[in-house]
């Protein structure tokens with residue numbers, strides 16, 4: 667059976683390699699615990715496997731930081747970079763081939779509170795457009811606070827992560843609303859995580875899109891879904907991305923398809939149900 671939801675997913679923007687600078691994608695949700703960090707890490711691996719150079723910025727100060735998910739204990743973090751005591755080269759962690767990350771630091775939250783100029787200061791510290799990355803994935807924190815707005819304002823596009831729960835819908839809507847309120851006019855693509863049936867993802871997307879279209883005048887695109895899968899929890903315990911340990915698991919195949927679509931491929935992959 668061909669998965670309709672995947673086949674009907676809308677195309678993303680032009681690949682970065684065509685544009686000559688990194689494409690900055692923020693992963694945000696409003697609601698916490700929906701899978702942003704796991705998706706950031708696994709999507710980064712999938713893109714790196716396509717030969718793309720990826721930088722992940724951990725904008726989340728919660729427990730499941732990127733370094734925990736990949737089992738690395740970094741010496742320095744974004745705070746050292748922003749405070750000017752360490753260089754980008756000292757702070758960045760080369761985790762795998764074509765996959766680097768910047769660990770979270772509390773200075774990010776302080777910087778975000780500055781609001782005006784915070785984005786410029788962060789972009790300057792990261793020197794994003796001088797480095798040879800194809801993609802920069804920003805794993806935003808939960809909520810719709812100033813650090814999330816900072817992540818959104820840096821991005822070329824947003825991947826809104828939802829789950830098939832009503833609270834996820836209201837929080838995702840709040841995220842789109844706050845972006846509209848602050849004049850952040852970038853494309854939104856909805857990815858539904860932890861789905862049992864592909865149809866549930868379409869339904870969640872439809873609800874969010876009709877609300878944001880009617881009340882905010884914002885049209886969100888559909889990025890597809892990731893199955894609810896036991897390998898995600900195992901991978902968390904083993905501190906290895908599930909796409910590395912279990913590449914043929916349903917969740918891993920969804921992420922691979924997402925990476926290919928993000929990278930501009932017209933993927934008509936069959937993602938069979940778990």
Ligand SMILES: Nc1ncnc2c1ncn2[C@@H]1O[C@H](COP(=O)(O)OP(=O)(O)OP(=O)(O)O)[C@@H](O)[C@H]1O
Nearest residue numbers: 698699700701702703704730808860893894895898
């Ligand atoms: N596709 C999935 N199938 C099963 N479990 C999942 C899936 N995606 C995420 N999880 C589980 O959901 C929990 C939250 O995941 P994760 O930490 O990535 O969310 P988050 O959105 O980054 O959370 P936070 O808002 O706290 O940063 C984890 O325990 C993870 O194992």
Ligand SMILES: [Mg+2]
Nearest residue numbers: 702703726730
């Ligand atoms: Mg997280």
